[in-house]
Amino acid sequence: MLQPSQSSPVSLATARGVFRVTIDGDAGAPALILSNSLGTTLEMWDPQVAAFSEHHRLIRYDTRGHGGSPVTPGPYSFADLGQDVLAVLDALGVARAAFCGISMGGHTGLWLGIHAGSRFNAIAVCNSAALIGTAQGWNDRAAMVREGGQAAMQSLAASSPARWFSADFVSAQPAIVERAKHWIAAIAPQGYAACCEALAASDLREDLHRIKTPTLLLAGAADPVTTVADAQAMQQGIAGAQLAVIPASHLSNLEAPQAFDQAVLRFLSTPQPSA
Numbered sequence: 001m002l003q004p005s006q007s008s009p010v011s012l013a014t015a016r017g018v019f020r021v022t023i024d025g026d027a028g029a030p031a032l033i034l035s036n037s038l039g040t041t042l043e044m045w046d047p048q049v050a051a052f053s054e055h056h057r058l059i060r061y062d063t064r065g066h067g068g069s070p071v072t073p074g075p076y077s078f079a080d081l082g083q084d085v086l087a088v089l090d091a092l093g094v095a096r097a098a099f100c101g102i103s104m105g106g107h108t109g110l111w112l113g114i115h116a117g118s119r120f121n122a123i124a125v126c127n128s129a130a131l132i133g134t135a136q137g138w139n140d141r142a143a144m145v146r147e148g149g150q151a152a153m154q155s156l157a158a159s160s161p162a163r164w165f166s167a168d169f170v171s172a173q174p175a176i177v178e179r180a181k182h183w184i185a186a187i188a189p190q191g192y193a194a195c196c197e198a199l200a201a202s203d204l205r206e207d208l209h210r211i212k213t214p215t216l217l218l219a220g221a222a223d224p225v226t227t228v229a230d231a232q233a234m235q236q237g238i239a240g241a242q243l244a245v246i247p248a249s250h251l252s253n254l255e256a257p258q259a260f261d262q263a264v265l266r267f268l269s270t271p272q273p274s275a
Helices: 044-051 078-091 104-115 135-164 167-172 172-184 190-200 205-210 228-237 258-267
Strands: 012-013 017-024 031-035 057-061 097-104 120-126 215-220 242-246
Touching: 012 078, 017 044, 017 078, 031 044, 031 078, 031 104, 044 057, 044 172, 044 258, 057 078, 078 190, 078 258, 097 104, 104 120, 104 190, 104 205, 120 258, 135 167, 135 172, 135 190, 167 172, 205 228, 215 228, 215 258, 228 242, 242 258
Parallel strands: 031 057, 031 097, 097 120, 120 215, 215 242
Antiparallel strands: 012 017, 017 057
16 A cells, blocks of 8 residues: 655755655755656656665656646757656755666666766666657657647556556556556646657667666566566666566566565665676
8 A cells, every 4th residue: 555755745955846755754864856757747756755765865756747846848868867867856956866767767777877987886777668668659658649639648547557557456446546647647738748759759779778877677576668678678788787577567666565675675685797
């Protein structure tokens, strides 16, 4: 069952706009920043707050185009989304942090590992890939949302459970599934479309070798969107990367929170240096 947030969101002024952020845990503890998936908000991490904030200063934020963070004209790029993470850390006075992101958030982590690795002690890339989907598919979805507006977001919400969760989980946990559908239905179409366009344009496969920060690649065994094979391919490209597979579909932190927490916290507590 999803647990409520331990702290209330605040509006954080940064060099790149005002972002909706929550902070939990001891202010003196090592920082850990979490990055949400496409079509969700920082509340997607509610199940992780208690465990992750026990030993970390836990920072959650709404990605640009989502929730209460800036909805600026698109298209966005992962340079935009990565620089947003750095701006949030700068505004909080955090020089170095650990990072954990799911799907789009995980792809943001790859970009940060490539371009700003010195700012991170460890990076957990969850249910993601160096190339997610196809440019045509993402651009078609962006066009549909731009044209259809909030009605198109409602349609995406209706179809999202099949992409995000296993059929067994949808049957067993309808309240969690409905809450997740509400997140995507409420996203601003312009922001969602601009993030789709960022995904359409980003292929990081040839740059993975530049990641020197200790990296965890976490995959859901039943994920149809970013597969175990995608995680294995990234592992081949990132020297020293660890691989964890847990019994879940795409939003694995919601479907298998205990296994997710254990895998990420084990990695963060004993990160292995990259080769």
